[in-house]
Amino acid sequence: MTETLQLYSYWRSSAAYRVRIGLNLKGLAHSIVPVHLLRDGGEQHSEAYRAFNPQELVPTLCHGQRRLGQSLAILEYLDEFWPEPPLLPANARARHRARALAQLVACDVHPLNNLRVLQYFEHEWNVPQPERDEWVRHWIVEGFRAAETMLADHPSTGIFCEGDVPGLADCCLVPQVYNARRFGVDMAAYPTIERIEAACLALPAFDAARPERQPDAPAPS
Structure with a gap:
């Protein structure tokens, strides 16, 4: 059974935007879980979200039970887990x-x-x-x-x-x-x-x- 992908994202976050592009380039189905960075002082600072990402930042990518932070690290993870089509060149x-x-x-x-x-x-x-x-x-x-x-x-x-x-x-x-x-x-x-x-x-x-x-x-x- 394929593990689901959930991206905790904010619409105007450029870091989350990077990962959205990467997921789309890979053709990976995923759901978006909005995290409003301004509402109520920032939902990223809530106790519930802190459990997902101790840095209190977006994006966070959930791949099954794995919780992944940092946009560049996430993009390289996608490239290693799903090599085609590649995000990085061959040499x-x-x-x-x-x-x-x-x-x-x-x-x-x-x-x-x-x-x-x-x-x-x-x-x-x-x-x-x-x-x-x-x-x-x-x-x-x-x-x-x-x-x-x-x-x-x-x-x-x-x-x-x-x-x-x-x-x-x-x-x-x-x-x-x-x-x-x-x-x-x-x-x-x-x-x-x-x-x-x-x-x-x-x-x-x-x-x-x-x-x-x-x-x-x-x-x-």
Whole structure:
């Protein structure tokens, strides 16, 4: 009997967005369990959710009795448990490049702009909203400046970040572009990133993972 997959997710979480894309690329049936990161002080801080994820973060992927945290670790778990279609290339050099591009987003840009960082600025240091937004934009621009250079005219860049098959790096890049637009980053400076994003979003796996398509997304106003 196939073990079920449940993804504890928040519609606008970029980390959960990465995993939604990965599950879709693998063609893995799964259910979404919404965790509202703002309601009642954040449902991720509830005792019930803490039992699933001691870090009080999303995503958490439940595979049968296994509870898996950290989006990049989850994506690599999916690739090891269900090898086809792969999220990582076949050779070591290409795998390194894909991981480096993924970690540029997931380890260098995203942690500085995470909700808990922005809430700390707001509640502990009383940093006004415009300054918090400028902080977010600054670190996205720093990261995208490097990513654009790493992608533009590189012989390994194809339709997607690494070659012509979407994979780990694309799972991370697309959600970060969503965040960039949300905070008003001018994407005109990053034509390669925009081209790759468009190619990704044309695929059903990426399209279905969009924040606005999630069951917990607010209705359009």
